[in-house]
Amino acid sequence: MNSYATNPMSKTTTIVREGESCEVTCINPSKVRSLARSLPRTSAVERISSTFQTMSDPSRLKILYCVSQGDVCVCDLSAVLGMNVSAVSHQLRLLRTLNLVKPRRDGRIVYYSLSDEHVGELMRMGLEHELES
Amino acid sequence: MNSYATNPMSKTTTIVREGESCEVTCINPSKVRSLARSLPRTSAVERISSTFQTMSDPSRLKILYCVSQGDVCVCDLSAVLGMNVSAVSHQLRLLRTLNLVKPRRDGRIVYYSLSDEHVGELMRMGLEHELES
DNA sequence: GGATTAGTTGCATAACTGTTCAAATATTAA
DNA sequence: TTAATATTTGAACAGTTATGCAACTAATCC
Structure with missing residues (x-):
């Protein structure tokens, strides 16, 4: 040999x-x-992993949870999460850019809600497993 | 008022x-x-988000996919993914630390396989959604 | 217009992360 | 023991990112 x-x-x-x-x-x-x-080829894997990346930050995951329960405004998110309003808004912009949440303006107040059901499913699955373990 | x-x-x-x-x-x-x-409280959210974080890197997600299909050694992962052997090993160490993969030594060769079925499920879900869209 | 509130944005910064290189370890066979 | 192979590890580096501050826009009501 x-x-x-x-x-x-x-x-x-x-x-x-x-x-x-x-x-x-x-x-x-x-x-x-x-x-x-x-x-799967890299382009597909990158799309999947970027979805996971969106849910890889605790603050963002909390925001996603809240807006999955119904319309929530920036101020209320800030109160529930104990986060700076600016920080919340920065994260919401990111989620908006990815089309995961959609805004609805009512006067001065902007309400956000989840607009991507797939992300909601993944989140529920993660939650279920966490709470049962 | x-x-x-x-x-x-x-x-x-x-x-x-x-x-x-x-x-x-x-x-x-x-x-x-x-x-x-x-x-859910922060400690729980952090555990969930760290699971997602693990899957948020394309290279790592590819590795997880491969080892979910059966035992694969470091060298073969390197070949399939076109990655540096060292880079693969670094990622495997991380996955090992999180108990997501388990090693099995056979002489000089170390075979890795997926040991966390939950991560496998989340990955399959992400893949399914990606391929159907 | 002027004052107040709700939300957004740019910038700066500290922290984290994935990769590479080089060196080390572990195993095998001569 | 020596040499080769398979894998691991540490250090360094470049790139990314989440947050806070300050300044800004948007909307409302006097």
Whole structure:
């Protein structure tokens, strides 16, 4: 095979990554090829992970919880969460940009509500598991 | 009421936040009290959000996907993902610390597999939604 | 217009994070 | 023991991010 002091376990095989073929060294070629075929491409994984990232901050997750229960204004969110009004507004802007919440103005007051049901589902699932463990 | 030029919408009420009672100014006292009652406490929210944070990185999410399909060694993960072996190992250590993956040594080779079914569920849900949209 | 309230935004900053490089450890076989 | 391989680890770095402050806009009522 070769003249090294130990037998390397590694072999080489060809896989397709992000649409382009490339040769890689690995231990289990068939497993690697199988994974390379089924792994969603980076663009899709990035979209999913960014959804999770939105829910990865405690303050933001609390905000999402509140607005999932119905319309809540900035001032009330600030009161419930014990957060600076400015901090709440910054987070709401982020959520607005991602189309996860939608604002409704009533005079000086702006009410926010959850507009993405998928995020609501993931949040409920996370909550359920946490409370039962 | 008062002698200001405009009528403020804000009122004050008392809620319980993280176990301690505090007076807050808000627009809708009853809504605020209701949210304050149902909002899980910070320690629980932090645990949930840290689960989401784990899945908020594309590389880590790919690793989790791979090890959810069966045992995979570091070298093969590196090959499939096109990542530095060291980077993969760093991420695996993090996942190990969180008890999300478990290692199994076979000689020089260490195989990792998913050990937290809840994370697997959340990942599948995220994937399903992404692929259908 | 003028004064007050509700909310937004830009900037600065401190904290965190993912990756790489280099060095170390663990295992195997000659 | 020696050499090679598979993985781990520590340190450093670049990039990101959540928050607070101050200044701003938007809306209301006199």
